[in-house]
Amino acid sequence: MDVEYINQCLKEINNIYGDFLLTSNHCRSSQAISWNNYSPGIFSKILYAKEYEQLVDARQYSFLLKDKSFFQFYYGYSEGVLTKAKLCYYPYPIANREDIAELEEYFCQSGTDILETYYFGLKELQEIGVVSTNNSHFRLDYDSEVETHCKSHAQYGGINDLRIPFNHIISPIIFFEFIIKSTLDSYDSLKNNIENSPQYKHAMSLASKTVTQVSEENGVHLQYRAL
């Protein structure tokens, strides 16, 4: 899974899924695959809409899609060896469905102080037209140097402290395909075209071969299995 391969893989995403993309912003250097104006890190404990907005404004994505979700793909190398990987998916923030009456009811029925304040605050906000959002990002992280927790894991931004061990490091196209297949409504209509194309078949078969085993974890863990 060298720099050259990952770079090629991102180009394949452009070619195969071009119709779903608004902007491709990935780039490569000798030691990493990242995106233009890359800045590391994530925002936590802030409103998801704000997290999303800050990242889009700063163009912190490899691919921005038509449904306004985006992907980050970062692969870092040290002397040719993969040391870090981050595969991240940020959906577009969606509004909560509750109306003011429902929030009021939550508030009235709630018996705990803190949750009560949440509902009340939301109601107040909604009255002046603020819509609350509910969402967060999903990511796969790999860091060869960490000791305190598993080197490769899946994380959901909403429960940032929970890391589910993941036995493999996968190529961008596997992550990308897996997610858009479930999230993009428009995918189905193009599914056959895409999956029957030689380009797709070639890219996926290559991607399967490059999957790298990290470790076998005990207990709950995720793993990749080739199609």
Added chain:
Amino acid sequence: MSDMLELLPGSIEVENNVAEIHVWTILKNYLSEDIGFLGYRVLPLGNKNIKDTPSFTIISKKYGLIFIDVCSDKLIDIDEEEFWCFHSTGSLYSRDALIEFFEDEAKKRLKRSSDTYNRRRRSYNLSINKLVIFYQNTDEELSHLDMEEIATADYISNQNIEQSLKEKLKSFESGGISGDVISVTFSLLEGTSSYQSKKPVEPELKTVNDFIQKSLNLTFKQDRSQRQISLQLPNGPQRIRGLAGTGKTVVLSLKSALTHFQYSEFKILYLFNTQSLYNQIEKLVEDYYVPEAGAVPNWSSLEILHAWGGQSKPGLYFNLCRKYGLQPLTWGDVRGRGDGLSVIYKHLLTEVGDKLVQEFDMVLIDEAQDFPQPLFEVIYKITKEPKRIIWAYDEFQSLKELKIREPDELFGLDSDSLPNISRDDLKGTYEGGIRKDFILPNCYRNPRLTLMVAHAVALGLYSKDGLVDSIDSVADWNALGYDVVEPINTPQIKENDRVNILRSSEHSKNKLEQFLTDEKKNPRNLLQVKEFENTEKQAKSVVNEIKRLIIDEGVAAEEIIVITLDTRNAEEDLGAVRSLLNQEGVQAITPGFIEKSSAFKEAGFVTLTTPFRAKGNEGNVVFVLNSQKTLEDYNFRGRNSFFVSVTRSRGWCHLFGVGSNMAELMSEIERIRGDYPNFKFVRPDDAFIQRRRVILSKTDKELIETNAAIDKLIDHDPEILIEQLRLKGLI
């Protein structure tokens, strides 16, 4: 330069010095047949104190360059030549020395051009003279003071001033100076050199980018009307009218800088609406002020503010609230209560209207068309007598605002219920023939054809359904930069008149048009119209054209703006274009949908947007997509959007569209081109125009409801509808 004497009265009215005004009047009359400039202290020539410069500068074909200083106080003694003692002003530095320094500086500057100075012969190409007028001293007194020994300049006493002044001028007569020398002299001496054009480097112009670069390299040079108005300080209210791109911001910036320079004790306010203009205005002020004053402007005396403001960025409303101990309303507070600015300024008037103190000596209001009435009323209250309020008004922002709001509607009423500023207050002229209601007729932004098509389509002048609205006042046409050829000799166009309107090239100073003509290319191509079978083909075509412009023509992506008139499907349509561009390796942004609304023209990115968001921005290449929507709205909003979109273009404008309405729009534009550069139409009868105005005044919601009700009648009870209309004589 024009072929007449250009009067630049500057601050003469504000100074109101009897002696100077007398001399000004003599000079103005005596030189009236001459060609050149007569200015009152409009050329500081690096003097930090404008009072150290001579009162008048004449640059004339007949008399060359003359500096005249008027000593309006009586000279009583001279102390070692350097200090002159005056009767009421006391000891001052020698006026003779000051005029000599001024002449030295002028000569130094004139050496810079071979038009004015011959370096081999070491001589100037026009005569240079200086004269001091002792307005309160007799010949006898002057000879008693040994003036003949002391003075390096010519001088005259108060005896028979008019006669001796004319004789002096006659003695300076050199004659036959060419117009070029006159205008070069003025350029070298004027303080606005930063607005002059650089000497263009002349590569052969081939690609679209070459033309764009050439037009960008030429920075703004003021024309006659702009110079006159910027260098003048009115002693009362003044309105400046003109289309977007006529230089109003430059004029106001210069006026405020000049006033700040000449009257450092004046408190001046420059008020505007669009926050992104801060840098531009401050730069314009500094470009003029810093070289002249040798210091940075004192921003506490010359305040540049937008209308609102908050903790992070002060604005007029916010500052006034603080001053008067009010809790300022924020944008969140007034959300959903109509025009926010109107709400907050009403809030000020209600809470502290009677307590507002006059604090500004001059207020300049840019983008006045964007401001609500209560703001003007507040401005009136905080401006000192004689109410030097200068407001610049963008003509034709939208069809709904065709009628300009008059001062009696803006500035509120006094205790007798009379307008604080009436329409009559804008009638007539200030000194030098400068109108109180001043028009900047020359549009620098849009090529003439583009602008005319935009105007004609917006007004429906060539629409098969008839005019959308009628501009009836000749003055209003003039304010848009047009001349009314027919009907002649009337200030007002009437119903059923045959109307012929001309836009002379002189009023459209877009450089690209001229460059293309110079290069024997057809400026007609600046506006192109294309019809497509469907939106997919339209999108593919715009992407191919953009790719061609960027790759083959070297155009920077940020100079390209794509605007869709189909606002309902904007996000989807623009997304499709963005995706196709991405597949071609061209980066784009869709401000307001994905990027921030303020992210316009980011370097390296094509901007994809809607008419509403495009307002206030401009680009060298504009694509209008779904132009067919121009003809599809109940209340002519489509025509308005068309106008806004097309006028974003400084250069090329491509109109793309689909469907039968596109074919109709194309034939409408063909009819407009057919009469270019004129508009010819018949003014419909008043009843027709009245109906149109009623429709224009309706909100979208009202129109949708009414139309739905009519559709229902047509579907279910057409007989009743027809019968009713017939009975009431409507059909």
